[in-house]
Amino acid sequence: MRFWPRSKKPVVPVVRLHGVIGQGTSLRPGLSLAGVESALDKAFAMRGPAVALVINSPGGSPVQSSLIVQRIRALAEKHEKPTIAFVEDVAASGGYWLACAADEIIADASSIVGSIGVVTATFGFPELLSRIGVERRVYTIGENKAILDPFKPQRDADVAILHAVQSDVHEAFVAAIKDRRGDRLGDDPDLFTGRFWSGHAAVGLGLVDGLGEIRTTLKSRFGEKIRIKSVSTSRPSLLRRLGLASAPSADSLVGAAYQHMLWDRYGA
Structure with a gap:
């Protein structure tokens, strides 16, 4: 048991991992290793009995999910710090992957948890251009360079290529979850099908x-005098600090709509 000087209260740093994982927009920033690394470094370097992660994410990029988890685990081992994840509204797909970086996961009974799967969503407009009198020209070297073109009819061969990539990503996702959760995982056949559950069922x-x-749990673990200190993952831009804001671009509006769609899948 670690004892703390009477003049100083023990501190548990908290890093919030909130939002869609991957490249964000000016309207809704995304989660990436570049965006959270400095906060994680600072949190694990702080003197205290543990590090807390607050997760609220519907998922996103599997690559950034993996990179963030790897960084958390490297820091936890370097500093020998136990890590506790607290799920708020959603820890789904890549968001659940992030939660598994912790040694322990605590959720609200109504949290949405799981969705261990891979999804790719797009649209098809194979007849649109001909209807409006536009001829589209695409020039490639390599027969598979323009697969899944939304303005061409869907081909089985294209879908097979996509499924092969998705399968590889899914295998890596499942392996990462099994590695972190181990024997704690149940044997439900739907566990890795992309289904999600309430925190109570999870x-x-x-x-x-x-x-x-978070507060009740940390106080019960480390005493009533524990201090919970938030470590920010981002700084506001100069324009925002001056009370100004640039007009959103078309790309940022589309990106924000996509992020909103991911949240809506889980009713968040």
Whole structure:
């Protein structure tokens, strides 16, 4: 048991991992290793009994999910710090991957947890251009360079290529979850099908370790005098600090709509 000087209260740093994982927009920033690395470094370097992660994410980029998790695990091992994840509204898909970076996962009974799968969403407009009198010209070297073109009819061969990539990503995702959760995972056949559950149900499946919220849990673990210190993952831009804001671009509006769609899948 570690004892703290009477003049100083023990501190648990908290890093919030909130939002869609991957490249964000000016309207809704995304989660990436570049965006959270400095906050993670600072949190794990702080003197204290543990590091807390607050997760609220519907998922996103599997690559950034993996990179963030790897960084958290490297820091936890370097500083020998136990890590506790607290799920707010959603820890789904890549968001659940982030939660698994912690040694323990605590969720609210109504949190959405799971969705261990891979999805690619797009649109098809194979007849649109001909209807409006536009001829589209695409020149490639390599027969597979322009697969899944939304302005061409869908081909089975294109879908097979996409499924092969998705399968590889799914295998890596499942392996990462099994590595972190181990024997705590249940044997439900839907566990890795992309299904999601409430926090209450997730306890029985071994996806989370218990129900609760951050303040009550940390005080019960480390005493009533524990201080919870938030470590920011971002700084506001100069324009925002001056009370100004640039007009959103078309790309940022589309990106924000896409992020909103990901949140809506889980009713968040």
